[in-house]
Amino acid sequence: MQLFRSPLFFPVGFKASVPINLSQNFQRTSLSITINSSLLLFGRVKFKDMNEKQLDLLLRESDRFPPPKGVRLSYGTAGFREDASVLLSTVYRVGILAALRSLKTGGVIGLMITASHNKVSDNGVKVADSSGGMLTQEWEPFANALANAPSSKDLVRLIDEFAEKENILLDGSKSAQILVARDTRPSGEVLLDAAKHGIGSIIGGVAHDMGILTTPQLHWMVRVQNQGSKASELDYFYELSNSFRCLLNSNPNNSKLNDWDNQLVVDGANGVGGLKLELLKEMLNGLAIEIRNSGKGKGVLNEGVGADFVQKEKIVPCSFGSQDVGIRCASFDGDADRLVYFTVPSESSNKINLVDGDKILSLFAIFVKEQLTILEARSKDTKIDFQPRLGVVQTAYANGASTRYLKELGLEVVFTPTGVKYLHEKAAEYDIGIYFEANGHGTVLFSDYCSTLLQPIYWELSDASEDLESHKAALRLLAVSKLINQAVGDALSGLLLVEAILRHKNWSIHEWSELYQDLPSRQLKVKVVDRTAVETTNAETEVVKPPGIQEAINLEIAKYPQGRCFIRPSGTEDVIRVYAEASTQEAADDLATSVAKLVDQFLGAGSSK
Ligand SMILES: CC(=O)N[C@H]1[C@@H](OP(=O)(O)O)O[C@H](CO)[C@@H](O)[C@@H]1O
Numbered sequence: 001m002q003l004f005r006s007p008l009f010f011p012v013g014f015k016a017s018v019p020i021n022l023s024q025n026f027q028r029t030s031l032s033i034t035i036n037s038s039l040l041l042f043g044r045v046k047f048k049d050m051n052e053k054q055l056d057l058l059l060r061e062s063d064r065f066p067p068p069k070g071v072r073l074s075y076g077t078a079g080f081r082e083d084a085s086v087l088l089s090t091v092y093r094v095g096i097l098a099a100l101r102s103l104k105t106g107g108v109i110g111l112m113i114t115a116s117h118n119k120v121s122d123n124g125v126k127v128a129d130s131s132g133g134m135l136t137q138e139w140e141p142f143a144n145a146l147a148n149a150p151s152s153k154d155l156v157r158l159i160d161e162f163a164e165k166e167n168i169l170l171d172g173s174k175s176a177q178i179l180v181a182r183d184t185r186p187s188g189e190v191l192l193d194a195a196k197h198g199i200g201s202i203i204g205g206v207a208h209d210m211g212i213l214t215t216p217q218l219h220w221m222v223r224v225q226n227q228g229s230k231a232s233e234l235d236y237f238y239e240l241s242n243s244f245r246c247l248l249n250s251n252p253n254n255s256k257l258n259d260w261d262n263q264l265v266v267d268g269a270n271g272v273g274g275l276k277l278e279l280l281k282e283m284l285n286g287l288a289i290e291i292r293n294s295g296k297g298k299g300v301l302n303e304g305v306g307a308d309f310v311q312k313e314k315i316v317p318c319s320f321g322s323q324d325v326g327i328r329c330a331s332f333d334g335d336a337d338r339l340v341y342f343t344v345p346s347e348s349s350n351k352i353n354l355v356d357g358d359k360i361l362s363l364f365a366i367f368v369k370e371q372l373t374i375l376e377a378r379s380k381d382t383k384i385d386f387q388p389r390l391g392v393v394q395t396a397y398a399n400g401a402s403t404r405y406l407k408e409l410g411l412e413v414v415f416t417p418t419g420v421k422y423l424h425e426k427a428a429e430y431d432i433g434i435y436f437e438a439n440g441h442g443t444v445l446f447s448d449y450c451s452t453l454l455q456p457i458y459w460e461l462s463d464a465s466e467d468l469e470s471h472k473a474a475l476r477l478l479a480v481s482k483l484i485n486q487a488v489g490d491a492l493s494g495l496l497l498v499e500a501i502l503r504h505k506n507w508s509i510h511e512w513s514e515l516y517q518d519l520p521s522r523q524l525k526v527k528v529v530d531r532t533a534v535e536t537t538n539a540e541t542e543v544v545k546p547p548g549i550q551e552a553i554n555l556e557i558a559k560y561p562q563g564r565c566f567i568r569p570s571g572t573e574d575v576i577r578v579y580a581e582a583s584t585q586e587a588a589d590d591l592a593t594s595v596a597k598l599v600d601q602f603l604g605a606g607s608s609k
């Protein structure tokens with residue numbers, strides 16, 4: 001803490017317009033400033049919690065990354081995302097934030113440069129917290145304030161105040177360790193460099209450049225490193241390939257495996273996922289994978305390819321077509337944290353049969369539940385009491401048929417607002433929590449209770465007999481907990497788990513797809529004057545503001561058998577999203593269109609509300 005020797009003291013909240021010289025890096029100018037907890041000292045700003053060296057470093061470095069004019073940024077459902085050309089200052093500042101977060105938690109933090117499924121000219125930045133999950137929501141307002149601070153001086157003041165509030169010492173006594181990585185976007189290298197400057201602007205900040213990674217790989221590395229284990233990319237591949245092999249070895253259908261359709265074609269979205277799958281594939285004997293749109297060819301990232309395209313458009317991605325009829329196909333998004341499957345049903349059409357995140361969730365839920373049922377019946381073989389609570393988490397975008405199916409299986413199904421951070425948080429409340437967004441982002445979380453008990457149960461059952469089905473069930477659950485990424489949804493580990501379960505069940509993609517029939521649905525986007533005018537409740541299924549619109553939507557829904565429809569402001573695009581479901585495609589389209597018109601009436605340019 002800096003001692004105050006200031007002869008000049010302004011009360012907190014005092015507004016002044018004065019000529020000041022902040023440091024040799026600043027021009028002498030007249031600025032209108034608000035004095036908060038910082039002080040003016042003969043024309044030089046002093047900060048309570050910052051020594052001179054730290055202050056000078058921050059001012060000098062942040063001057064190199066001035067914020068873009070007229071752009072307001074928000075740390076949305078997936079960090080900051082914008083056209084890459086305006087992001088230098090934002091990424092620099094998120095570097096600072098990541099360093100502060102590391103000082104606060106005492107752990108390693110991750111910083112990922114990606115714009116996921118968005119177009120190649122976009123980019124973005126997000127932080128992986130010390131748990132490996134998303135940045136704690138409590139720090140999001142600080143992230144927003146940092147990104148939008150109009151000047152270096154404002155930025156430094158924010159940091160000073162926040163550090164004081166959070167008891168973060170900025171005296172260089174501790175180091176801040178940040179793993180930084182990027183996807184394959186051409187703008188990534190320069191942005192990553194800005195992030196390193198941000199990290200280096202906090203004394204003690206150390207950036208470890210992990211190069212090009214998928215987003216889930218970085219989250220995994222942060223989590224595993226903070227658990228004190230080895231966390232290189234090779235360790236990640238070992239963990240996935242070993243647990244996958246273990247699942248295959250515990251397969252009850254070994255004898256039938258020759259009949260099993262081994263062919264799999266993966267669309268890598270021309271991004272990082274295809275490149276990494278090429279590497280992982282080398283370690284997976286027994287799985288024949290053909291990778292297209294691998295990121296090595298001429299195709300453009302996410303352009304007519306990838307999980308988002310496939311899920312939203314429901315047509316074949318580039319380089320897929322009539323030659324793929326009936327084959328099991330999968331698609332990753334640009335940073336490989338989403339996975340969907342599909343088949344091409346006919347040579348004469350480019351339509352696909354989509355097997356989305358809801359069906360992946362259903363497959364995982366069936367498998368986990370089956371193993372738990374086997375373990376429940378084992379009580380005669382082991383003394384350890386093990387009754388884990390299994391829960392399934394979806395959002396309002398989950399197809400209604402999937403929810404009905406999961407409930408009929410006897411599973412507990414809960415809903416959260418859209419955004420992985422909400423689903424993940426909810427799933428973590430269960431002993432085993434399975435969550436998925438319909439778009440293919442999801443995972444299976446195992447609590448400490450499960451991780452702690454499964455191993456001794458397995459050992460105890462090994463003593464009884466290794467051939468016991470319950471022994472194998474414990475082994476399978478252990479393997480799943482190692483295979484499936486515990487930090488975030490991961491297309492690579494999700495793909496391997498799907499493949500292992502299909503083999504275990506001896507199911508083709510068609511048998512899997514026919515677990516239930518999706519209700520026809522339609523998604524639309526409506527551009528409005530101010531999307532924040534829409535406020536929702538009940539996991540985003542009902543609008544509370546503006547008044548009257550929900551009643552009007554209800555009147556529309558009532559016109560359609562099995563009709564369901566909701567609207568919500570997107571967290572990643574400047575639009576209102578409309579989702580509708582009904583018993584026929586035509587009805588779902590009509591319902592979505594009429595509700596989109598309502599949105600336009602209530603909130604569009606011509607509306608007076
Ligand atoms: C309908 C839809 O797919 N929404 C996506 C999309 O969020 P929006 O808030 O709807 O723009 O991007 C998020 C981040 O990738 C993802 O979590 C979410 O599921």
Ligand SMILES: [Mg+2]
Nearest residue numbers: 116333335337
């Ligand atoms: Mg993604």
